[in-house]
Amino acid sequence: MSILKPFNKSSRELKKYYRLVEQINQKEAEYVELSDEELQAKTAEFKEQLQNGKTIHDIAVDAFATVREASKRILGLRHYDVQLLGGLVLLEGNIAEMNTGEGKTLVASLPSYLVALEGKGVHVITVNDYLARRDKQLIGQIHEFLGLTVGLNVPGISTFIKQEAYQSDITYGVGTEFGFDYLRDNTVQHINQKVQRPYHFAIVDEVDSVLIDEAKTPLIIAGKDKPSDRLYKVCSSVVKGLKKDDDFTYDIELKVVNFTDEGINKCEKTFGLDNLFDLEHSSLFHALLQALRARVLYERDVDYIVEDGEIKLVDMNTGRIMEGRSLSDGLHQAIEAKEGLVNTEENKTHASITVQNYYRMYPTLSGMTGTAKSDKEELLKIYGMDVVKIPTNKPNKRKDLPDLVFMTLEQKYKRLVKEVKERHKRGQPILIGTTSILKSEEVAHALDEENLSYQLLNAKSVEQEANLIALAGQKGQITIATNMAGRGTDIMIGEGVEELGGLHVIGTERNESKRIDNQLKGRSARQGDPGSTQFIISLDDYLFIRYAQDELERMKPKFKSNQDGLITSENVHKFVDTAQKISEGVHFQFRDYNLKLEDAVNEQRKVAYQLRDNILESENILQFIKKQIEELPNHIIEAFCTDDMLPEEWDLEQLEKELANILLSPPTLQDEEFNNIDELKAFVKPSVEEHFEIIQQYEDKEKVQMSAKGVSLFVIDTLWKRHLERLNQLKEGIGIRQYQQEDPIQLFQKEGYKLFEATFNDIEYELAYRLKGLIQGIIDKENEAKEK
CATH class of the missing domain: 3.40.50.300 (P-loop containing nucleotide triphosphate hydrolases)
Known part of the structure; x- marks a missing residue:
């Protein structure tokens, strides 16, 4: 065959x-x-x-x-x-x-x-x-x-x-x-x-x-952290006093808010700061931005509800409360402060990666x-x-009817109900696709008024959803579902349905992507079955209001319609396609921008995770740490004794303290005189060698090796979490600085790399500091035991 x-x-x-x-x-x-x-x-x-x-x-x-x-x-x-x-x-x-x-x-x-x-x-x-x-x-x-x-x-x-x-x-x-x-x-x-x-x-x-x-x-794995109650309350009251357009901008298309120069100036004045973008103020800037997002982007009883003194999030696709879910990086706390509630523990990012x-x-x-x-x-x-x-196994018999576009929402629902009644009277099964649970309930309400019985799929359980979707092709069946409901489950048409034209799918709104419209259409006419689809939409739909508002205002007066509000002008279909293309473009840019930012983080993640794996797999962790930190004393010396300083200007007292933090037998420097940096390094070298010789004596002690491994993992994990938080805050600052005509991607890569270098230097220092503390503690215990 x-x-x-x-x-x-x-x-x-x-x-x-x-x-x-x-x-x-x-x-x-x-x-x-x-x-x-x-x-x-x-x-x-x-x-x-x-x-x-x-x-x-x-x-x-x-x-x-x-x-x-x-x-x-x-x-x-x-x-x-x-x-x-x-x-x-x-x-x-x-x-x-x-x-x-x-x-x-x-x-x-x-x-x-x-x-x-x-x-x-x-x-x-x-x-x-x-x-x-x-x-x-x-x-x-x-x-x-x-x-x-x-x-x-x-x-x-x-x-x-x-x-x-x-x-x-x-x-x-x-x-x-x-x-x-x-x-x-x-x-x-x-x-x-x-x-x-x-x-x-x-x-x-x-x-x-x-x-x-x-x-x-x-994808984010988060851990709990106690936030500063006062910080979120203060930031909430500061942004309450800011005016839209003057102090901040709101892009309805991208769902993004940002401070204007004027808004930044007001915040700086309130907190008595010269520059809110300084790295030392990044936590404050982050909290202010989250307070602004909480005020503008999150609406009570739409995006969340307040129940028993708690913020509970609403899933926009299903309309259900997302029990136990909270927003991360302080956004949840900012919403709590906006509603005058006590702050719960904050979700701090411990690890994250994009799907891509x-x-x-x-x-x-x-x-x-x-x-x-x-x-x-x-x-x-x-x-x-x-x-x-891939071609279909049997020829595709689906009929895709042209969109019916109405002036208003009311006119759209009137025609929808009429269409459903006529087809239902013949016994033809109908699947009505909606963009959200909110919309599916509006459709259900419209059908209730006409005493039409239906199955409403609102994803209470995926198994139940799959069963109901499978039944949607039976004679006389009316099913209302969100467009994605029951994906992966076949709709078989029932007995006698073929003669009635198969399953008829009605879309109640064009989606933000043509691809999702096609998914809905694809519900009908499987494996050579007959079937038909049609979108019944209106100019009041979310797609046009969010993505094509200016275009809509310009075109609306030109559209002609009949007495039922159905637009008869041919160019309305071009307008619908344009709005969808704008939406697809916005979403693509958003994903593309985030991916470019994330690519810089991805390279850093690989290095950090590789270091972590090396520690986990190391048979002799003390030897491994030695390799990581043996140049650290020289780096510290170079930081204290720069090329542009004379030897008599060196702060030997402070340098001695720093070296004492990481060496078991630190040198005494204050009474010495050095003509150049090489002399100083040569003087410190025997102390460094003695330090590593002492550590080497513990290499065959399993308990010490295990403790050192635990300490090393703790250091990397703690500093990596801190690094992720700094990167998130840097990302936010980059968004605001776009008006300075700098390329945000390049800026993020450059500054992100600087942060990463600083984090790695901190990891080296912390490893040395904690290893010294661990070995010193063991030596002290051994000495105590000898004295007894």
Whole structure:
């Protein structure tokens, strides 16, 4: 059986894959004849071939034929040719764009098996726990039948179970959890507490959602810290007196607030400072900026509620209270101060990484989605992945009707209800997509007034959501859902629905990205089913108010409409597209800007984590610390005795104190005379050598080595946390300084590097200081014991 080969650009891209699919098909008859044992023996045979120098691409045809046959026997599912195509695209580290309902879950079974044969692990990444468990239980059966181990990585499992999951040949899990494990692995106190092994190959399901939509917010591990109550209260009252436009600006498009020059001057006057941008005032500037954000960006009963004297955050996508969640880096405390509440403990960043930089650590990254073409450039630029469109197994019968654009919200809902009533009367199932829970409740209210019964999906539980979405194709069913609800679950149409035109999808607003509109449309007409889609929208919608306000004011008077408020002017569709393009551009710039800032941090993170790993893995930590700090006494001398000073100007008394902080047998300098810095270094050298000789005597004492390791990790972790906080504050200052015509990225890289150098100098000094204290304490105890 061969697949259709339409002549278009996509088929040219797919040409080399088609040839391989035909070869896999030619093998099918041979594999059908194999017994279960013979089929299972293929795994050992492939592993041997790889050990003898063959590559995964050399054995791809046989490996895919093996998985297809195993799937038929274990699950009763035979991979379609288009699924084999998708699997081959993934194997090369690209994105297979496949329509909803084309069986992406089964596609992943092919490359994950083949790459797992290399013995280095494969991560199959989904958007939530439910899908990870479901896919592991279903597809995992194929791999286990073929002799591979399959693990599951979800939040809340023990270190031991996590380690087992990561040691498995194939590990299913949630994207954010893999990222958090990476951060946690870099805060452990012992090497055997780490759970991950080196990255090898990842397959990301709903790849656009994970790598683009979730990439706005970094992954952060935070710890508690007691904030200064007074600082947040004072800052809150200061920003209360500031005026919009005069003292601060608010960009509704970017949702960003910043002080103006005038605002900065007022703050400096209030606190009696010359320059709020000085590094020593960075904590105050940070607190003022958070107070301003709390005042302008966070609205009570929209973004948060106050309950029992506590701030509780509201999830904008689901409209639910996010129990136990708080904003980090003082923003939560700033909102508490605004509401006159007692400050709770502050979430301080201990470790963080952006989604982009986490996934770029995989040597090979691949993904699947129904919608990625519109973000093809970003995916190629940031992740090096090409998007390859896979044809559907059966011709696509979906009808996408043109948008209906109304003048007002009221007119939109009136037409929406009319449309639902007419189609419902015929029994046609309808799925209504909304942009938020707030909007889904407005739609529900409009249907209530007409006594229409519906299922409202507001993500109370993902399992329930998946079940309800699956039922959305049954006769007479009306389902209201947020656009992302139930992603990853197929909607099967019920009996008699085909004659009624299949599932009809109505979008109630254009989304901030065309890609999300396409995801909603993709809910209809799976696997050759009929179906239709239409957006019923209004000029009052959020997209236009937030991203195209000026354009809207200019165009609105020119639009003509009928008596129902439906805009009949053709150019309204161009306006809708323009607003969406502006929105996509804003979001891309935001991600791009943050990624460029983060790239500087990423290089620093690698160095700090490598140092940490060296300490964890070191057999002789005292020897390791010696290598890190042996030049420190000379650096201290150079700092005190600069080239532009005469020897008689040197502060030998202070230098002696500094050296006494890090050396067990410090030199006495005050009574000596030196003609130059080399003489001084030569004089100090015997003290440094004696210091290291004393330390060397303790190298075979396990207890001392363990204490030194613990102290070293404490030093790095403490100073790295402090460094992250300084970088965050520097980032904020950079945003404000953009008006000075400086390139913020270059400024951040330059100043961030200076901060990093200072942090590393501090790490060296602290290691030396604490090691001296540790050994001195042991010597004192030994002397006490002798005296007794």
